[in-house]
Structure formats: structure tokens, C-alpha cells
Ligand code: IMP
């Protein structure tokens with residue numbers, strides 16, 4: 001990992017802190033959804049490490065499904081909120097309790113699109129569980145039900161989060177050196 005570590009300005013959330021907070025969220029979800037039909041919907045790709053650790057701390061029966069989206073416009077570090085579904089759910093979510101599992105909420109545009117889209121499919125409920133939240137960046141109001149950590153307005157990578165598809169495999173969340181992330185792209189995957 002030596003190669004990637006030189007690109008990280010500082011560690012924001014350690015592996016131990018991620019593990020401890022994930023266990024707390026899993027405990028809360030297990031309590032809140034006891035005796036309910038729970039479907040976790042992971043937003044690819046950023047949410048995948050969080051999902052896989054989170055479900056190991058959930059003690060109640062549940063299913064998982066995946067959705068892949070991309071946002072048009074914006075830059076590699078900023079989504080425009082114009083969203084395209086690259087891969088839709090397998091599951092029919094009608095009358096089911098959906099819990100969206102995301103890596104990070106920034107402006108809120110992506111999540112607001114996804115929740116509105118899922119609500120048209122008549123689920124019993126749609127709630128949101130995000131590992132990270134940048135409240136200072138919010139442009140669209142989204143109700144977050146479970147939040148791992150509120151973080152400052154810095155571009156972070158690791159534990160599923162990427163810059164230009166790299167750094168997802170870091171086991172901690174770190175701040176990328178700002179000189180490494182300049183320049184627009186046309187479409188970026190989550
Ligand atoms: P939003 O639509 O502005 O809330 O953007 C959310 C998406 O932007 C996330 O799912 C990430 O893919 C990406 N994103 C936002 N901030 C960061 C960051 O600090 N690091 C990596 N990806 C980010």
C-alpha cells in the first residue's frame with residue numbers, strides 16, 4: 001500500500017473507528033427493523049465495502065440488492081446530480097422496507113434522485129444509511145436515517161470511495177492531496 005499512501009494528505013477515519021461505528025449502526029438497524037421485511041440496497045460501487053461490513057453486524061434476517069448509477073457532468077470530485085441508472089435492482093421492492101446503503105452524501109442530488117425513483121415503485125418504506133455525510137455541501141434536502149460520520153468539506157477516498165476509480169481498497173478513509181484531483185470529466189461512476 002506504500003504507493004497509494006503517498007497520495008493521502010491525512011487519515012480522517014481509522015479502520016478501528018469505521019469498525020466500531022459500523023457495529024453501532026448494525027445494532028440500530030437490527031433493532032429498528034426487527035420483524036420487518038428488510039432489503040438493503042447498496043449503491044455501487046462506493047457503498048460495497050461498507051455494505052459488506054455492515055451486514056455482518058446485522059442480526060436480523062434481510063436481503064441485499066444492488067443498483068449502479070452514474071452522474072453526468074460535473075467533475076471527478078463533484079457530481080451534477082443528473083443521474084443515470086446503469087444497473088437496476090433485481091428485486092421487486094413493492095411493499096418492502098428498503099434501506100439504501102451509500103458511501104457518502106455530498107450535495108444530496110444523487111440520493112434525492114434515487115429515493116424519488118424508488119418511491120415510485122411503491123415500497124413500504126425507503127430509508128437511507130450513509131457511511132459519510134458532508135452537511136456543509138448540501139444543496140438538496142435529504143432525510144438521513146443512519147449516518148456513520150459527519151465530515152468536513154474535503155475530498156476523501158478509501159473504504160469504497162474512489163478518485164477516478166482508485167483508492168477504494170484502502171481500509172481507512174483519508175483525505176486525498178488536493179493537487180491530485182483537478183480537471184473535469186463527462187460522466188463519473190459512483
Ligand atoms: P452528491 O450527489 O453530490 O450527494 O454526490 C454523491 C456522490 O459523489 C457519492 O456517491 C460519491 O460517488 C461522490 N462523492 C462525493 N464526495 C466525495 C468524496 O469526498 N470522495 C469520493 N467521492 C465523493
Ligand code: MG
Nearest residue numbers: 046162189190
Ligand atoms: Mg464515486
